[in-house]
Amino acid sequence: MPVVMDADRMSRSLARIAHEILERNRGVDRLALVGIRSRGVPLAARLARELQALTGTTVPTGALDITLYRDDLMRHAVGPQPVIRRTEIPFSIDDRVILLVDDVLYTGRTIRAALDALIDFGRPRAIQLIALVDRGHRELPIRADYVGRNIPTSQQQSVQVRLVEIDGRDEVEVEG
Amino acid sequence: MTILLKAARLVDPVAGRNGVFDVLILDGLVRRVGTDLAAAGARVVRLPDACVVAPGFIDMHVHLREPGQEYKETIASGTAAAAAGGFTAVACMPNTDPVNDTASVTEFILKRAAEAGSVRVYPIGAVSVGSKGEHLTEVADLRAAGCVALSDDGRPVATALLMRRAVEYASMFGMPVIDHCEDPSLKGDGVAHEGAVAGLLGLKGIPGPAESIMVERDIAVAEMTGGSVHVAHMSARQSLRAVRAGKERGVRVTAEVTPHHFTLTEAALAERGGFDTNTKMNPPLREEADRAAMTEGLRDGSIDAIATDHAPHHADEKALEFDHAPFGIVGLETAVPICLDRLVHAGIIGLPRLVELLSANPARILGVPGGTIAEGAPADLTILAPDRTVTVQASAFRSKSRNTPFDGWTLKGAVAATVVGGRVAYVNGAALDPAGLWA
Amino acid sequence: MSTATTLRSRHLLGIAGLEPDEIDLILDTALAMKEIATRPIKKVPTLRGRTIMNLFFEASTRTRMSFELAEKRLSADTLGMTTSGSSMSKGETLADTARTLEAMAPDMIVMRHGASGAPHQLARICRASIINAGDGMHEHPTQALLDAFTIREHKGRLGGLRVAIVGDLAHSRVLRSNARLLTRMGASVVACGPATLVPPGLEALGVRVTTSMDAAVDGADVVMMLRVQHERMHGLYFPSVREYFTLYGLTPARLARAASDAIVMHPGPMNRGVEIDSAVADGPWSVILDQVANGVAVRMAVLYLLAGGDERADASAA
Numbered sequence: 001m002p003v004v005m006d007a008d009r010m011s012r013s014l015a016r017i018a019h020e021i022l023e024r025n026r027g028v029d030r031l032a033l034v035g036i037r038s039r040g041v042p043l044a045a046r047l048a049r050e051l052q053a054l055t056g057t058t059v060p061t062g063a064l065d066i067t068l069y070r071d072d073l074m075r076h077a078v079g080p081q082p083v084i085r086r087t088e089i090p091f092s093i094d095d096r097v098i099l100l101v102d103d104v105l106y107t108g109r110t111i112r113a114a115l116d117a118l119i120d121f122g123r124p125r126a127i128q129l130i131a132l133v134d135r136g137h138r139e140l141p142i143r144a145d146y147v148g149r150n151i152p153t154s155q156q157q158s159v160q161v162r163l164v165e166i167d168g169r170d171e172v173e174v175e176g
Numbered sequence: 177m178t179i180l181l182k183a184a185r186l187v188d189p190v191a192g193r194n195g196v197f198d199v200l201i202l203d204g205l206v207r208r209v210g211t212d213l214a215a216a217g218a219r220v221v222r223l224p225d226a227c228v229v230a231p232g233f234i235d236m237h238v239h240l241r242e243p244g245q246e247y248k249e250t251i252a253s254g255t256a257a258a259a260a261g262g263f264t265a266v267a268c269m270p271n272t273d274p275v276n277d278t279a280s281v282t283e284f285i286l287k288r289a290a291e292a293g294s295v296r297v298y299p300i301g302a303v304s305v306g307s308k309g310e311h312l313t314e315v316a317d318l319r320a321a322g323c324v325a326l327s328d329d330g331r332p333v334a335t336a337l338l339m340r341r342a343v344e345y346a347s348m349f350g351m352p353v354i355d356h357c358e359d360p361s362l363k364g365d366g367v368a369h370e371g372a373v374a375g376l377l378g379l380k381g382i383p384g385p386a387e388s389i390m391v392e393r394d395i396a397v398a399e400m401t402g403g404s405v406h407v408a409h410m411s412a413r414q415s416l417r418a419v420r421a422g423k424e425r426g427v428r429v430t431a432e433v434t435p436h437h438f439t440l441t442e443a444a445l446a447e448r449g450g451f452d453t454n455t456k457m458n459p460p461l462r463e464e465a466d467r468a469a470m471t472e473g474l475r476d477g478s479i480d481a482i483a484t485d486h487a488p489h490h491a492d493e494k495a496l497e498f499d500h501a502p503f504g505i506v507g508l509e510t511a512v513p514i515c516l517d518r519l520v521h522a523g524i525i526g527l528p529r530l531v532e533l534l535s536a537n538p539a540r541i542l543g544v545p546g547g548t549i550a551e552g553a554p555a556d557l558t559i560l561a562p563d564r565t566v567t568v569q570a571s572a573f574r575s576k577s578r579n580t581p582f583d584g585w586t587l588k589g590a591v592a593a594t595v596v597g598g599r600v601a602y603v604n605g606a607a608l609d610p611a612g613l614w615a
Numbered sequence: 616m617s618t619a620t621t622l623r624s625r626h627l628l629g630i631a632g633l634e635p636d637e638i639d640l641i642l643d644t645a646l647a648m649k650e651i652a653t654r655p656i657k658k659v660p661t662l663r664g665r666t667i668m669n670l671f672f673e674a675s676t677r678t679r680m681s682f683e684l685a686e687k688r689l690s691a692d693t694l695g696m697t698t699s700g701s702s703m704s705k706g707e708t709l710a711d712t713a714r715t716l717e718a719m720a721p722d723m724i725v726m727r728h729g730a731s732g733a734p735h736q737l738a739r740i741c742r743a744s745i746i747n748a749g750d751g752m753h754e755h756p757t758q759a760l761l762d763a764f765t766i767r768e769h770k771g772r773l774g775g776l777r778v779a780i781v782g783d784l785a786h787s788r789v790l791r792s793n794a795r796l797l798t799r800m801g802a803s804v805v806a807c808g809p810a811t812l813v814p815p816g817l818e819a820l821g822v823r824v825t826t827s828m829d830a831a832v833d834g835a836d837v838v839m840m841l842r843v844q845h846e847r848m849h850g851l852y853f854p855s856v857r858e859y860f861t862l863y864g865l866t867p868a869r870l871a872r873a874a875s876d877a878i879v880m881h882p883g884p885m886n887r888g889v890e891i892d893s894a895v896a897d898g899p900w901s902v903i904l905d906q907v908a909n910g911v912a913v914r915m916a917v918l919y920l921l922a923g924g925d926e927r928a929d930a931s932a933a
Contacts, residue, residue, distance in 0.1 A: 375816030378753030451732030497730035
């Protein structure tokens with residue numbers, strides 16, 4: 001199974017994204033990071049560290065569980081309920097630029113759910129989307145503002161992102 | 177009509193017979209019992225070898241619900257159920273509507289039985305007017321009309337004084353007083369046996385001593401008066417202890433037990449999700465120690481009779497919440513298979529003892545004919561197929577009601593045919609070819 | 616975190632039907648649900664379009680409101696039906712009421728009823744998921760779950776804790792559900808009340824029974840007080856409220872015998888001066904109001920977990 005991004009490549013992508021964030025938003029003022037569970041959360045933390053190193057400022061960081069907002073939750077006739085984990089956004093999102101962080105951008109439905117969830121938390125000035133991998137096949141009109149790597153895939157394939165914080169190693173694999 | 181039963185296996189402990197005999201029946205009466213009998217013009221009937229012929233079974237505790245609650249059961253349907261259950265006679269309790277506390281109600285019951293009944297009906301009259309526990313009924317009148325015993329069943333005989341007077345008075349007519357033994361204050365609004373199962377299911381309990389306290393009272397009254405007392409539907413081991421002790425002292429006390437009380441326990445209330453109202457009856461299903469005691473009492477002679485307390489209820493009534501559903505289950509059509517399977521095949525008692533419990537003793541206690549196949553007596557016979565397996569099918573019951581916890585049970589032992597006064601009241605086509613009997 | 620990802624039955628009729636991993640799943644999910652109450656918009660769209668009927672045959676303010684709030688926070692459509700007394704007093708049987716509701720096709724029915732076993736009856740008739748909000752003296756599963764959640768919140772665990780449950784044991788569904796849940800999760804439970812109010816069967820659950828309040832509270836990590844109804848005096852269970860309080864009331868002095876960091880719980884509503892002294896009810900050991908807050912989160916978790924999937928086997932109805 002081909003590894004399409006190794007640890008080194010991932011690290012450089014995140015560094016580059018951090019620079020892009022600063023460039024586009026002209027600094028860290030009023031920025032906040034919200035990682036989408038599960039793997040968006042460590043990625044958001046890493047970006048916070050990058051931004052800290054570049055600017056000396058701590059960007060507020062939160063974690064969002066979008067399970068309760070999914071559009072496919074109650075439509076399965078059979079099947080276990082996805083396990084919910086805590087959402088922790090310990091700051092007001094009003095009037096901030098929220099940087100949503102996810103590992104893989106695919107159909108866009110997860111992001112749609114995340115947008116619905118964020119709106120219930122307040123009224124951000126703007127929401128920008130960071131995806132480590134964009135694998136295409138959007139089903140909703142959603143696009144990422146910052147992408148680590150574009151990896152074209154077929155729908156039979158799956159993209160696995162592994163992170164040291166959760167899986168013990170950093171790599172992105174395409175299976176199938 | 178003359179019928180000659182050739183080489184039938186007879187079990188008749190009163191007559192001292194347990195073996196192969198011929199029985200000659202003429203115009204509904206037993207003419208002769210012997211060996212190598214012959215009779216000109218007789219229809220000769222040879223039963224299958226596995227069949228056993230016993231004196232007709234008598235269920236001495238049945239609720240026929242007519243008059244007043246015909247939607248649950250009628251004398252016609254109840255006696256049809258009795259015949260299908262192998263009973264040639266039933267004694268019916270007076271808690272009808274109106275209560276059978278006057279000759280006119282007794283006469284009505286007997287008239288209906290004559291018109292539509294399949295088996296003999298012996299009415300039991302109320303002890304007190306309306307069974308309210310205040311005034312004695314006109315016992316002599318009831319006796320003359322045809323009542324064989326007295327009871328306020330459904331309720332206990334209200335006070336010791338009333339029990340005393342009833343036993344004294346009834347003894348003049350040779351009638352036993354049958355008591356539904358229960359102390360109302362201990363019973364309270366209980367709906368199940370007071371034990372671990374009801375405790376965890378959150379159901380109010382009825383402790384065993386609620387029954388035995390009254391049993392002890394009644395034994396004391398019998399002892400004091402010299403009269404006879406019969407304990408209805410005994411269920412608690414404490415009651416059995418008291419009855420045994422009373423008998424040892426020579427008190428004229430007898431007792432009956434239902435098939436469900438020697439077969440099931442409180443565990444049944446927790447099965448299949450729990451709260452099945454077909455496990456709700458009064459007295460309730462008790463602990464294993466009580467069930468085992470009842471079985472032992474049947475074996476050692478402390479218990480005199482098996483009676484079903486057949487209590488039909490409409491499905492809508494049993495579909496209520498456990499607390500609100502009425503007490504009781506039907507029993508006529510499951511009694512004999514349960515007795516054969518759980519007592520005889522289980523090795524606890526033999527067939528002769530079973531016949532005592534279901535025929536000889538009920539006849540003796542109630543003072544009615546039967547209990548033995550006697551020359552000159554009506555030919556009331558219960559023909560059993562003891563080795564035949566049956567599966568209980570409530571939907572096929574002849575009773576109007578289906579409230580039984582035994583639906584679907586597979587039991588070894590069946591009724592083959594029921595003969596009342598020489599007439600075939602019921603034949604089980606699966607066990608016996610009807611053509612092999614007589615019309 | 617729990618190893619289970621789903622509940623095995625489509626009903627919640629009692630703790631009796633739940634395995635430890637399912638209990639963990641409900642508590643873990645409740646933790647996530649609790650956070651929603653801290654948001655500006657206390658609502659998620661998860662049960663949007665689902666219909667939930669609340670059938671309360673027994674008067675109840677806090678449980679009913681707690682369920683309604685849980686349902687609304689999950690965006691479900693909720694209908695309430697309250698009747699006092701049993702359905703029989705209206706002339707309609709429970710079975711008929713159930714069939715009538717079934718015809719309106721609710722997704723879930725939350726029922727509180729005065730007769731033990733009533734929700735089991737409903738589960739046999741209705742296709743909807745049934746949640747038992749209290750049946751007679753039998754079970755009150757969501758109460759036991761929110762009690763467990765509260766204990767875990769303050770103590771970090773359930774296993775190995777010493778829990779004393781004191782009061783009218785015989786008539787308490789809260790006791791029965793809590794005794795089942797706590798013993799199943801490894802806590803040691805001692806139940807205490809006057810001898811006249813001790814039901815049979817508790818020992819079978821692994822619960823120690825005592826009529827001595829001091830013995831029960833001694834060293835306890837959790838003291839749970841049950842409501843005692845004044846009406847019980849008419850059943851000759853105890854002679855007077857004064858004597859009851861003397862023997863079984865939770866006072867600061869009695870509480871001093873418990874562990875130094877013991878917590879005090881009560882399912883409510885409280886009878887101050889009967890089973891619990893106001894000083895204790897309002898004191899720092901009391902987590903009674905936490906129980907109420909947690910009730911909404913736990914009920915949200917139960918509704919969420921039961922709402923998905925309708926083909927699961929009815930483990931508890933089997």
